[in-house]
Amino acid sequence: MTTKTEPAPSSPTEAAGPERNDRIHLVALLVAIGGVVLLAITAIALLNDDDSTSTSGLGDDAADAWGGALMSPGKDRPDFTLTDTAGRPYSFADETRGELTLLFFGYTNCPDICPVQMAVLADALDTPGVPRANAVFVTTDPERDTPERLRHWLDQFEGGEAFVGLRGTLDEVAAAEQAADVAVSTRLPTDDGDAADADYEVGHAAEIMAYTPDDKAHLAYPSGVRSEDWIGDLPRMMDRWGSGTDSATAAPEGGDAPAVEGGSAAVGDITVSDAFAAASDDLTAVYVTIDNAGDDDTLVGVSSPAAGDITLMSGEDGAGMAEVDDVDVPGGGTTAFAAGAGHIMVTLDDPVEAGDTLPLELEFDKAGSVTVDVQILSWNAMVDRIESDGSNGSSGS
Amino acid sequence: MTWWCAASKEPWSWAFRAYPGIWLFMGVLLAGYLLAFRRAPAGSADADRRKRWAFVGGWLVLWLSTDWPLGTLGAGYLATAHMAQYVLYTMAAAPLLMVGIPEWMMRRTLSRLRAYRTVRLLAKPLIAGMVFNLVLLITHAPITVDNLRTNEAGSFLLDVVWLLSALLLWLPVCGPLDEVKPSYPVRGVYLFLAAGLVPMVPGGFLTFSDTPLYAVYELAPRIGGFDALDDQQAAGAIMKIGNLPLLWPVLAALFMRWGNEDKKPSVPTPSETANPPA
Numbered sequence: 001m002t003t004k005t006e007p008a009p010s011s012p013t014e015a016a017g018p019e020r021n022d023r024i025h026l027v028a029l030l031v032a033i034g035g036v037v038l039l040a041i042t043a044i045a046l047l048n049d050d051d052s053t054s055t056s057g058l059g060d061d062a063a064d065a066w067g068g069a070l071m072s073p074g075k076d077r078p079d080f081t082l083t084d085t086a087g088r089p090y091s092f093a094d095e096t097r098g099e100l101t102l103l104f105f106g107y108t109n110c111p112d113i114c115p116v117q118m119a120v121l122a123d124a125l126d127t128p129g130v131p132r133a134n135a136v137f138v139t140t141d142p143e144r145d146t147p148e149r150l151r152h153w154l155d156q157f158e159g160g161e162a163f164v165g166l167r168g169t170l171d172e173v174a175a176a177e178q179a180a181d182v183a184v185s186t187r188l189p190t191d192d193g194d195a196a197d198a199d200y201e202v203g204h205a206a207e208i209m210a211y212t213p214d215d216k217a218h219l220a221y222p223s224g225v226r227s228e229d230w231i232g233d234l235p236r237m238m239d240r241w242g243s244g245t246d247s248a249t250a251a252p253e254g255g256d257a258p259a260v261e262g263g264s265a266a267v268g269d270i271t272v273s274d275a276f277a278a279a280s281d282d283l284t285a286v287y288v289t290i291d292n293a294g295d296d297d298t299l300v301g302v303s304s305p306a307a308g309d310i311t312l313m314s315g316e317d318g319a320g321m322a323e324v325d326d327v328d329v330p331g332g333g334t335t336a337f338a339a340g341a342g343h344i345m346v347t348l349d350d351p352v353e354a355g356d357t358l359p360l361e362l363e364f365d366k367a368g369s370v371t372v373d374v375q376i377l378s379w380n381a382m383v384d385r386i387e388s389d390g391s392n393g394s395s396g397s
Numbered sequence: 398m399t400w401w402c403a404a405s406k407e408p409w410s411w412a413f414r415a416y417p418g419i420w421l422f423m424g425v426l427l428a429g430y431l432l433a434f435r436r437a438p439a440g441s442a443d444a445d446r447r448k449r450w451a452f453v454g455g456w457l458v459l460w461l462s463t464d465w466p467l468g469t470l471g472a473g474y475l476a477t478a479h480m481a482q483y484v485l486y487t488m489a490a491a492p493l494l495m496v497g498i499p500e501w502m503m504r505r506t507l508s509r510l511r512a513y514r515t516v517r518l519l520a521k522p523l524i525a526g527m528v529f530n531l532v533l534l535i536t537h538a539p540i541t542v543d544n545l546r547t548n549e550a551g552s553f554l555l556d557v558v559w560l561l562s563a564l565l566l567w568l569p570v571c572g573p574l575d576e577v578k579p580s581y582p583v584r585g586v587y588l589f590l591a592a593g594l595v596p597m598v599p600g601g602f603l604t605f606s607d608t609p610l611y612a613v614y615e616l617a618p619r620i621g622g623f624d625a626l627d628d629q630q631a632a633g634a635i636m637k638i639g640n641l642p643l644l645w646p647v648l649a650a651l652f653m654r655w656g657n658e659d660k661k662p663s664v665p666t667p668s669e670t671a672n673p674p675a
Contacts, residue, residue, distance in 0.1 A: 111408035115619045123615075123626055127607055156622045226615055227625075228608050 066219055066236075067229020068208075074216030074241075075209070077101070078179035082138060082166040085151040090166055092136065092176070100133040100238060101211040105177055105185060105204050107141035108153040113206050113223045121208065122157035124230030128279045128353045129378050131238050135163045138176055140185035140204045142167045180209055180217075210234075212241035235378065267370035269294025270329065272362055275374040278382040281351040285313075285343040286360060286374050287386070290335045294367070299327040299335075301363040307346045310360075314342040329364065339386040354378040401549040401556075402463070404473025408618040414465045418553065423460045427453075430497075438501050445499050452497025459490040463556060472552050475623065476603070476614040476632035479542070483559060484639035487529075487592070491563030492571055492643070500573040520568045520577035522584075526591035532562035537599055537636075539610045546613050566592060570647070581655035585648050593644050596636050603633030 079093035092103070102121060106114035118137065124130060137154060139145035145153075150165040157163065168176065177184045182205035190200055207220040210233075218241060219233065264273035275288040290299070302310045315321035321342070329335045337343050344360070352358055357373040364370075377385060400418030430452055437445060461467065462485035470478035507513040519525060535541055536555055545551030569577050570584050578584065602610075609615035609625040617625075 112406055112618045116616055119619060119625060120615060123609065123624070158624060158626075224616060226609070226612055231608065 067225050067233045068210060068219035068221040071218055071220060074212075074214075074218040075181050077211045077215040077217070078103075078176065078181075080172075080176040080179045082168040082172060082176060083147075085147040085154075085165040085167075087147065090164065092166075095164075096134050096136070096211065097215060098213050099211075100131055100213060100234070100242070101136060102133050102208050103136045103138070103180060103211065103217075104208045105138045105140050105173070105180075105182060107139050107185075107202050107204065108145050108149055109141060109201070110204075111201070117206070117208060117221075117223060117225075118154075118157055118160075118163075120225065120227045121230060122159055122163075124227040124234070126158045127227070127231050128281065128351055129235075130231055130354070131234050131378050131381070132355050133234065136166060137163055138166045138168075138173060140173055140177075141187075141202050142170065142173065144198075177205065182207065182209065210237060212237050214241045216241065238381075265370045265372040267364070268367035269331075270297060270364055270367045270370065272370055272372045275360065275372045276377055276382065276385060277346070277352075277358065277374050278379050279352055279354045279356070279376050280348060282348055284346050284348060284352065284358075284376075286337065286346055286358070287339065287343055288337045288360075288362075288372065288374070290329050290337075290362075292329045292331050292333060292335070295331040297329045297331070297367055298365040299329055299362060300325075300365050302344055302360060303363070304346065304358060304360045306350065306352075306358055307348050307360075309345075309347040311345045312342070313345050326365075352376045354381065399549065401553040402465070402468035402472035403549045403552040404547045404613050404617065406618065409470070409474050409620045411466070414469055416464060416468070418549070419460070419464045419468070423456065423463075426459075427456055430456075430502075433502050433505075436505075437499070441499060441501060448497045448499050450497075451493050455490045455493025455495075455497055458485055458493065459560070462486060462490065470620075472546050473613060474617045474620055476611055476625075476629050477623075477635060479546075479614070480632040480635040480639065483537075484635060486556075486559045487563035487566065488640045488643045491560065492567045492647075495564055495567040495570075495572050498573050500575075503573045516568070517574070517577055519565055520572070520574070522569050522579055522587040522591075525565045525569055526587055526595075529562045529566040529591055530595045532558055533596060534599060539612070543612045570651075581651045581658065585651040585655070588644065588651070589648060592640055596640065600633045600636035603636060604630050605633075 077093055077097070079091070081089055081091045084090040104114075104117060104121075106117070108114070121135060125133060125135065137150075139150055145167065147165075147167060150167065154160045154163040154165050166176075167173075174184045183203075185202050185204035188201045188203050206223040208225075209217040210219045210221065211217045219237065221229070264271065264275070266272065269292060271291045271293075273289050273291065275286060277284040277286040299312070302312065304310060311323050312325070312327055313321045314324045314327060327335065327342070346358070346360070348358075354377055356376040358376060359371055360374050361369055361371045399414065399416060401416055402419070434445065434449075462471075462482045467478055467482060467485075471482040472479070504513070507516055519528065536545075536558060541555075545555045568574070569579060570588055572578070579587070606626075606629065609629050611629065614628060615625040
């Protein structure tokens, strides 16, 4: 309990003073705190903007710098074969040819660099919109890194189940390191010089080599690289050294996977094809082509078990888009929901990432319903796709 | 020799690490407090006994949250530990220290430092709230944390600024100077806004960010497979709700005192005492 020591007021007017002061104080306090909150929001938003532009790779001067170390000329994708954690032979060149691939030599007992490098990479690859990449980890400590231990260690990272873990004899690993043109790993003496000590460490290359679809490594990522560096660089690598195919849409196995066509399906005389959309957290526009070999029909509804509101958007180039209830699908023709002509706007229940599919049911007045798996692309891949398609269609009513 | 907790690239282990600078700081703080009682005014011993316990409690919390292991973890390994430290500083150590300072000690100290007018100005809720939250925002900005936590002097500075801003926050609420305390409802609203509401904004950014914001924690040696993003989100949650265990009881106490104050009979003025109503 506190006791005010100020003198007692001598008049009613004076007595009202402290109360009025309190009210003024209160209002001023509210206004000031509100101001601070607004300032804070603005400052943090600006900081975030700075972060996003510095890593977006969209071309401002600061963003021109790579997060990794640029190598010129690039190093060839190495050709070596080791054994994966399932005991199968894994030819690095054959399995990853033409695909974005990140190669790292390390070991699971590594106290510092390896877990951080892999965790940072895993965080980045798990970020929506980042091109999918093969992540290959070669253990430099095959003695302690059994297949089970290696698999378990990789699995602990976000999305680590997709990481490839490779083992071999020390000679095979050294040969792989030489093929990749990185420092050959070596077992380090312990502090007490006991070579038989089970707590030995292994000296190894700290950088992650990034191989692009042109089968070269143009960048190496040393220890200390952050996930925002990866997030900024990976799409730029694909833009610069990709073959025009986003590896996010490439088949996970084999090196000859073609550019993925959008999902397709048919009902009656109607074929729905080339369905694709961009990765998004909440809202995405689906583009799709509808071929009708029969009589005139009408698209009367669209639904999805993975989405809430879905609206058909139609409009002419430059005239703006408008929501429509249905879309004519003329017989013997093609109706395309294409950039500048129309799209299907989908409010997602959950975020979708590049490589995912989104089931979409299209209901036609006469032909009935058909479900097509919409291919989810990274933003860059979708932009490329739209540009390559051009304005080749028109939407209905 | 490491004097103060700072980030290092050493893998984490539970092996004890000594920080003589922290011990020295804590020793000087406690010794200075206890020695001041030698010159306590006569008759203040009973009233000061409870304050002494409060101060020692606050001092202990301050020490535990600054020294190994929490201080070490917070300086260079886990954003969660960093945020736990901050909450302990601001929501436990600072109010206890403030409650533990007797009025005569505060007045004497401020007088010697010629800082009374400055402190009185800073302790206005409007200013104290703004200062506290500006410190919160600035000291949790990634650029600040990444640059200060990586060296001992910077880490020391960060801890001291946290402590001073938290003491300022609590001065108008439970400090020893009655003249800087507003009425109970204003105190309640002040505390709710300054310590409860505003921290939710940066806490939200930490929670909902897609990427780790702090390089120092993202690139720190991992502890038990705790992912950097999960760590940051947990830190954001601590910033948002870690203050609640203390904040709400204090707010409740303030409003109860306000209620009790209204129930008390008004004190008659001298003229009323001299001329009682018929």
